[in-house]
Amino acid sequence: MQKIVVEGGRPLNGEVRISGAKNAVLPILCATLLADGPMTLRNVPHLHDVHTTARLLAELGARVGDGGPGVVTVDPTSVHSQVAPYELVKTMRASVLVLGPLLARYGHAEVSLPGGCAIGSRPVDLHIKGLQSLGAQISVENGFIKARAERLRGARHVFDIVSVGATENVLMAAVLAEGRTVLENAAMEPEIVDLAECLIAMGANISGAGTGRIVVEGVEKLRACEHSVVADRIEAGTFLVAAAMTGGRVTLTHARPDTMDAVLDKLKEAGAELDCDDDRITIDMQGRRPKSVDITTMPHPGFPTDMQAQFMALNCVADGVAVMNETIFENRFMHVNELLRLGADIRIDGHTAVVRGVPRLSGAPVMATDLRASASLILAGLVAEGTTTIDRIYHLDRGYENIEQKLSGLGARISRIG
Numbered sequence: 001m002q003k004i005v006v007e008g009g010r011p012l013n014g015e016v017r018i019s020g021a022k023n024a025v026l027p028i029l030c031a032t033l034l035a036d037g038p039m040t041l042r043n044v045p046h047l048h049d050v051h052t053t054a055r056l057l058a059e060l061g062a063r064v065g066d067g068g069p070g071v072v073t074v075d076p077t078s079v080h081s082q083v084a085p086y087e088l089v090k091t092m093r094a095s096v097l098v099l100g101p102l103l104a105r106y107g108h109a110e111v112s113l114p115g116g117c118a119i120g121s122r123p124v125d126l127h128i129k130g131l132q133s134l135g136a137q138i139s140v141e142n143g144f145i146k147a148r149a150e151r152l153r154g155a156r157h158v159f160d161i162v163s164v165g166a167t168e169n170v171l172m173a174a175v176l177a178e179g180r181t182v183l184e185n186a187a188m189e190p191e192i193v194d195l196a197e198c199l200i201a202m203g204a205n206i207s208g209a210g211t212g213r214i215v216v217e218g219v220e221k222l223r224a225c226e227h228s229v230v231a232d233r234i235e236a237g238t239f240l241v242a243a244a245m246t247g248g249r250v251t252l253t254h255a256r257p258d259t260m261d262a263v264l265d266k267l268k269e270a271g272a273e274l275d276c277d278d279d280r281i282t283i284d285m286q287g288r289r290p291k292s293v294d295i296t297t298m299p300h301p302g303f304p305t306d307m308q309a310q311f312m313a314l315n316c317v318a319d320g321v322a323v324m325n326e327t328i329f330e331n332r333f334m335h336v337n338e339l340l341r342l343g344a345d346i347r348i349d350g351h352t353a354v355v356r357g358v359p360r361l362s363g364a365p366v367m368a369t370d371l372r373a374s375a376s377l378i379l380a381g382l383v384a385e386g387t388t389t390i391d392r393i394y395h396l397d398r399g400y401e402n403i404e405q406k407l408s409g410l411g412a413r414i415s416r417i418g
């Protein structure tokens with residue numbers, strides 16, 4: 001089992017390139033199933049979840065090709081199966097995003113129920129209700145979601161709660177449905193905007209993506225296109241927090257600051273100096289210790305739940321006391337026990353954590369439990385005295401491209417062993 005070893009105490013300085021967004025490329029790879037020819041995707045991050053999705057598309061019969069660094073081609077014209085097997089879906093719940101495209105394109109689909117994961121039960125009832133609004137007959141049996149529809153019909157649908165995946169699945173079904181679909185209480189994440197931009201380039205008629213009300217006029221078919229994946233705002237936020245914690249000066253390139261208002265505002269509140277233009281962000285702490293910042297996670301444009309663990313690491317060494325509320329997932333504080341091993345002062349009360357900043361953490365062996373928790377442990381290791389060893393880093397490789405190389409390039413003493 002591979003581990004990451006970090007020697008703390010070095011401020012980060014320099015420039016790092018931000019990769020394409022995991023949470024945009026996964027739904028967009030699923031959307032390629034809607035095209036009538038080979039698609040080319042650029043700025044695709046080299047991630048385990050991307051490989052898993054490529055394997056799933058190949059399992060369905062699509063021809064998936066490596067078009068060179070950061071380029072993936074998908075030719076869906078050879079798809080011969082509409083069944084997404086448990087073996088693949090259980091390793092990555094985003095596989096459920098093939099349901100909408102398969103149903104829209106072929107009129108039927110069978111997708112294994114994705115298991116829960118460490119951060120929560122992660123049900124898919126909102127996906128199913130949304131597709132049923134478009135006229136799909138859906139049953140759940142033997143661990144599979146079985147969906148059928150002669151032709152999906154446009155409809156008005158109000159999501160009970162805001163859901164990124166459900167919005168994406170229903171949007172990808174609606175683009176080929178007959179007539180108009182209006183999605184209310186839709187998720188507004190930048191990754192949904194990127195998915196919509198790709199679908200529009202394929203010939204879909206979508207307006208309102210990025211707002212809570214998305215309107216889709218169904219079309220007969222979608223053509224292939226080329227699409228460059230939007231920058232990963234969570235990877236970007238993670239590196240900015242690393243700079244803020246270590247008191248350094250870091251510039252991110254190929255970033256999208258316009259998708260990161262809530263995170264950038266919290267970094268300013270923590271005392272960071274930020275300089276942004278269209279695709280670059282420079283953070284400078286001038287050697288200062290960050291100030292504690294209160295966090296409440298919310299759907300976009302609120303503070304992203306995927307940045308909660310990283311800001312908890314910052315609050316562990318910040319000047320002051322922070323109150324952190326996790327409102328999206330029911331079990332997203334598993335990094336707390338590991339941070340406590342490094343000497344943090346954190347008290348949990350239900351969905352709220354109170355974090356009292358300590359002058360320093362001390363390195364120790366810790367264990368990653370989920371993707372963003374892994375990142376928070378690396379961040380803590382960057383400032384802890386001595387050596388921090390992080391186990392079970394397969395979680396990390398799902399969502400961060402070459403993170404130890406990128407951090408080493410900024411001056412961190414970090415390596416992968418085993």
Ligand code: EPZ
Pocket residue numbers: 022023024026094120121122123124125126127128161162163164165166187305306328329330371372399
């Ligand atoms: C997406 O997950 C992201 N994953 C998550 O990123 C992210 O944390 C989450 O959105 C929230 O922003 C991808 O895009 C691949 P939701 P998703 O549906 O779509 C409940 C990461 O670290 N819910 O918006 O699964 C759900 O349990 C990952 O990159 C239902 O109840 O999230 C949660 O409490 C982690 N029924 C809330 O809604 C449903 O049918 C929001 O979940 C669907 C969701």
